[in-house]
Amino acid sequence: MNNPANPEIGDSVVAAxxxxxxxxxxxxxxxVLVHGSGPGVSAWANWRTVxxxxxxxxxxxxxxxxxxGFTDRPAAANYTMDAWLSQLLGLLDTLDVPQADLVGNSFxxxxxxxxxxxxxxxxxxxxxxxxxxxxxxxxxxxxxxxGYEPSFESMRRIMDYFAYDRTLxxxxxxxLRYEASIQxxxxxxFSSMFPAPRQRxxxxxxxxxxxIRALPHHTLIVHGLDDNVIPLSNSLKLAQWIxxxxxxxxxxxxxxxxxxxxxxxAQLVGNFLAEADSEMEK
Numbered sequence: 001m002n003n004p005a006n007p008e009i010g011d012s013v014v015a016a017x018x019x020x021x022x023x024x025x026x027x028x029x030x031x032v033l034v035h036g037s038g039p040g041v042s043a044w045a046n047w048r049t050v051x052x053x054x055x056x057x058x059x060x061x062x063x064x065x066x067x068x069g070f071t072d073r074p075a076a077a078n079y080t081m082d083a084w085l086s087q088l089l090g091l092l093d094t095l096d097v098p099q100a101d102l103v104g105n106s107f108x109x110x111x112x113x114x115x116x117x118x119x120x121x122x123x124x125x126x127x128x129x130x131x132x133x134x135x136x137x138x139x140x141x142x143x144x145x146x147g148y149e150p151s152f153e154s155m156r157r158i159m160d161y162f163a164y165d166r167t168l169x170x171x172x173x174x175x176l177r178y179e180a181s182i183q184x185x186x187x188x189x190f191s192s193m194f195p196a197p198r199q200r201x202x203x204x205x206x207x208x209x210x211x212i213r214a215l216p217h218h219t220l221i222v223h224g225l226d227d228n229v230i231p232l233s234n235s236l237k238l239a240q241w242i243x244x245x246x247x248x249x250x251x252x253x254x255x256x257x258x259x260x261x262x263x264x265x266a267q268l269v270g271n272f273l274a275e276a277d278s279e280m281e282k
Contacts, residue, residue: 008044009070015063016090018077021070022063023047024095026055029124029277031101033062034088034108035069036130036255039148039158039190040181042069046105049262054270058277061100063091065111067189079193081204084111085118092122101273103127105258106230110205113238117211125276126219127269130230130255134237135206138199141228141255146194146201150187152178164226164254212241219245220272222265224253246272 010023023043031054035046043062054060064071066087067079077083088111092100101124104112109131116123141161148158155178159169181187194201219242223235232249239247248268253260 007048008042010043010062013091013094015088015094016086018066018074018087018090019072020063020066020087020091022061022091022095023051024062025051025060026058028058029101029273029280030059030061030095030097030099031103031273032088032092032097032112033060034102034104034112035062035065036105037068037107037193038145038162038177039150039155040177040179040186042180044069045177045180046108047258050258050266050269053263053266054273057270058101058273061091061095061097063088065108067193073185073189077189079189081111081114085115088115089119089122098122099124101125101127101276103129103269104131105129106255107132107205109133110207113212114205114207116215116217117207120216123217125273126215126217127222127272128219128235128238129222129257129265130224130227131221131234131238132202132205132230133207134209134212134234135203136231136234138202139229139231142202142230143198145229146198147196148181148190150178150182155181161228162255163260164224164252165260168256168260209241212238213243215242215244217242217244218272218276220269221245221247222257222268223247223249224255224257224260225249225251226253227255229255 102112110133113133156174
């Protein structure tokens, strides 16, 4: 059940020993939405425009990953690929989900890709949106985002990196995200995740080319043509390496595909996952 006073807070479940905040809506074949790594982010902030559409026909599970949102932040937590994958796998086990579709945004795309590689039987279909997960040169925008120091002005500048349409980046939105970023413990965990020099964290989130090429999953790859955070070349590379993939590029779109083109993105993802539903029914 969601908290009516704060839509960011859902159910509290233990996943691989981590008390995890998770939004769990709808019925049907499960899809797990894995958010990005911006300051003050939560599953709700990332996926609020997409969840209601997808939940009309399937079970939507959107967790706050370790170190983000309203999931616990143990003092001894290690913010590593292994820790995040353990949490995701533990979440599937706790919720009794033997297999799910995965939709990963940016950082969440890298985690989704790695989970599909390491545990292919737990993933039916894969959606990667503005995804990390391959090696690329650190962009100035990502360097600034990962290097965020809390202030309203800093958050306002960072928000400008995300959207092609700057009218979406209002002072109100920046204020909400800034206030989210300064809740107790939030900045402490965030600042410890990706300290400079930050190129190494891109490498830490990357999967090996040979492993990506071996993926058997049908994969939808989505990117904004004007993305300044994660380069379009990432998705072109993934489309070349994943044999059962399709690539959709949104024009006049930055890193916020799920917000800037919310209805089209939800329809695209919904149709892609519905194909697998039909195949299962045959």
